[in-house]
Amino acid sequence: MSEIMLFPNLKPLFREWNNTQPVLIAGPCSAESEMMTLTTAQALHKMGIKIYRAGVWKPRTSPDSYAGPGGIGLKWLQRVKAETGMLVATEVAMASHVQEALDAGIDILWIGARTTANPFAVQEIADKLADSGSDVTVLVKNPVNPDIELWLGALQRLYYAGVRRLGAVHRGFSSFGQHLYRNEPQWQIPIELQRRASNVPIICDPSHMGGKTELIAPLSQQALDMGFDGLMIECHCCPVQALSDKEQQLSPAELQQVLNALVVRNRHQPSDELAALRRLIDQCDDELIEVLNRRMELCRQIGNLKKSQNMTVVQTRRYDEILERRMRQAQELGMDPAFMQSVMQVIHEEAVREQVDILRAKK
Ligand code: PEP
Ligand code: MN
Numbered sequence: 001m002s003e004i005m006l007f008p009n010l011k012p013l014f015r016e017w018n019n020t021q022p023v024l025i026a027g028p029c030s031a032e033s034e035m036m037t038l039t040t041a042q043a044l045h046k047m048g049i050k051i052y053r054a055g056v057w058k059p060r061t062s063p064d065s066y067a068g069p070g071g072i073g074l075k076w077l078q079r080v081k082a083e084t085g086m087l088v089a090t091e092v093a094m095a096s097h098v099q100e101a102l103d104a105g106i107d108i109l110w111i112g113a114r115t116t117a118n119p120f121a122v123q124e125i126a127d128k129l130a131d132s133g134s135d136v137t138v139l140v141k142n143p144v145n146p147d148i149e150l151w152l153g154a155l156q157r158l159y160y161a162g163v164r165r166l167g168a169v170h171r172g173f174s175s176f177g178q179h180l181y182r183n184e185p186q187w188q189i190p191i192e193l194q195r196r197a198s199n200v201p202i203i204c205d206p207s208h209m210g211g212k213t214e215l216i217a218p219l220s221q222q223a224l225d226m227g228f229d230g231l232m233i234e235c236h237c238c239p240v241q242a243l244s245d246k247e248q249q250l251s252p253a254e255l256q257q258v259l260n261a262l263v264v265r266n267r268h269q270p271s272d273e274l275a276a277l278r279r280l281i282d283q284c285d286d287e288l289i290e291v292l293n294r295r296m297e298l299c300r301q302i303g304n305l306k307k308s309q310n311m312t313v314v315q316t317r318r319y320d321e322i323l324e325r326r327m328r329q330a331q332e333l334g335m336d337p338a339f340m341q342s343v344m345q346v347i348h349e350e351a352v353r354e355q356v357d358i359l360r361a362k363k
Contacts (some may be wrong), residue, residue, distance in 0.1 A: 006156065006197045011164045013137055013201050013229075014087060014107070016050070022264060023203060023230025025089060025108075026255060027053035028237075029245040030066065031073035038079060040237040043252035045084040047259075051108065052080055053089040053232060057097055058244060059114045066243040074104035081105070089139075094121060095128040102134050110139040110232075111154065113171055113183075113208075117143035122154045126161035137165040139203065139232075146173040146186050148193060155200060167201040168193060169232060170223075172209035182211025182248070185219065187226060207234035207248045216250060217258045227267050233258070295347070296354065303355035313355040319348060 017023060026044050031037040031054035041052050056073030058066065069076075077088040089108035092098050093115045101109055115121050129138070138158050143150045151168065158166055170190040172183030190202050204223030206216045220231050236242045236249040250258065270278075306313060323344055330340035 005199065006152070007159050007166065007200055009164065010166055010199050011135075013165055013167050014051075016087075019201070019229070020268070022224060022228070023051065023201070024049060024259075025051040025053050025203070025230065025232040026235045027089070028055075028242065029207075029234050029249060030055045030058050030068045030243060031076050031090075032066075032069065032243050034076045034079070036237055037073070037076040038083070040235065040252070041080040041084055041086065043237060044235060044255075045086055047252060047256055050086055051089060052077070052084070052086040053108075053110075053234075054080075055091045055244075057091060057093060059091070059093055059112050060244070068244075071100050074100060074106065077106060078104055081107075089137075092125060095124045098125055098128040098132070102132050102136060106136070108137040108139065110169065111141060113141045113144045113174075116141055116154045117145060117147075117150060119150070119153060119157070122157050126157040126163070129158065129163055130161035133162070135165065136163075137167070138163050139167045139169050141169040141171050141205070142173065142189065144174045144183075146189055148189050148196075151189075151193060152197060155197060167203055167229070168197070169203045169205050170209070170228070171205035181209055181215065183209050185209050185222075187222075190228075191226075201229035203230040203232055204228045205232045207232070207245070211248050213239075213248060213250055213254065216248070217261060220258060221262060224262060224264060227265075292347070296351065299351040299354055300358065303358035306355060307359050313352055313359060322348070 012019060013023060026049050028036070028040050037054055040054075044052060054073065054077060056068050056070060056077070058068035060067050074090070077090060080086060081088050087107040089110060090101055090106050091112050092101055092109045093112060098109065111122065111125065115125075129136070140151065140154050140158065143154075155166060155168060168190070170185065170187075172181055172185045173189075174183050190204075193200070194202055204219065206219035206223065210216055210219050216233060220233065223231060233255060234245060234249045235252055235255045237252065239246060239249040239251055242249050303313070305311075323341060326344050327337035327340050331337045
């Protein structure tokens with residue numbers, strides 16, 4: 001368990017953000033033309049959206065896919081900013097992107113999933129930001145593979161470079177074959193990231209996670225229910241004509257519907273009732289640990305007995321019986337048997353490890 005605070009002295013993600021309301025970033029996957037960039041921005045501005053996203057350099061998996069307009073798109077984002085007052089965000093993947101984006105006055109840079117997986121590229125971006133001395137906001141998407149250390153490492157590289165407006169984005173993880181999600185969410189990873197980097201705000205990108213418009217609402221609600229600090233959602237003035245990520249982009253009207261239905265929960269004011277329930281949970285955990293300790297003590301005694309009788313540690317039949325009995329019991333109590341299976345497996349693994357140690361010990 002790491003007790004040291006990894007990212008001390010962070011500033012709010014944006015000067016205007018006080019962390020009481022979730023951050024909402026919306027805009028197209030890619031800025032495709034000046035007209036489409038401005039039309040989408042005007043529609044979102046009318047809806048009260050304050051932060052506009054659009055990729056100008058698109059890291060495409062296939063060389064045959066649309067790769068964004070390049071640096072010219074920054075001019076369109078400058079117009080969005082001048083005409084609507086929205087903050088503007090774009091993706092950077094190398095030092096030259098950072099330079100151009102900062103020169104254009106872009107407010108928020110994000111590092112895409114493919115780039116986070118490449119420490120050389122992240123370091124190059126971090127070095128460029130350090131040289132610039134800029135106060136720009138940088139969001140780091142999770143790497144394409146479920147590797148929390150890579151994600152944390154990228155955040156650390158930026159922090160060491162002096163970036164103080166720093167956030168993380170969970171956009172799910174890719175895998176082979178067809179799945180319900182384009183990039184499977186693995187919620188335990190952002191939860192662990194929050195445990196280890198508790199003051200780094202974390203945003204969910206349901207668009208790249210779901211890959212389909214119908215998954216945006218449930219994923220957004222799930223992220224908010226879990227206490228995420230905000231959402232980044234792809235929105236295009238005319239999704240059927242989108243040059244990239246067509247299936248996952250909402251029209252402004254569809255986005256409005258999703259937003260209307262979202263329930264924003266209270267993230268920062270634990271009530272007395274909650275505090276009382278948490279005390280009860282703590283008592284349960286105390287009891288759990290005492291029971292586990294008693295169980296482990298018995299396992300050690302069994303280990304010594306097995307040693308004295310020169311027996312092997314694992315008796316598969318006995319393990320099967322334990323698993324089956326406890327899974328059934330869990331089901332009868334209304335718990336998920338698969339959950340009980342995982343719990344019993346972990347306990348058994350530790351018991352086997354201890355008993356093997358006992359068998360191997362000299363005395
Ligand atoms: C994007 O946000 O447009 C993008 C390319 O996302 P990701 O890096 O999550 O694939
Ligand atoms: Mn996209």
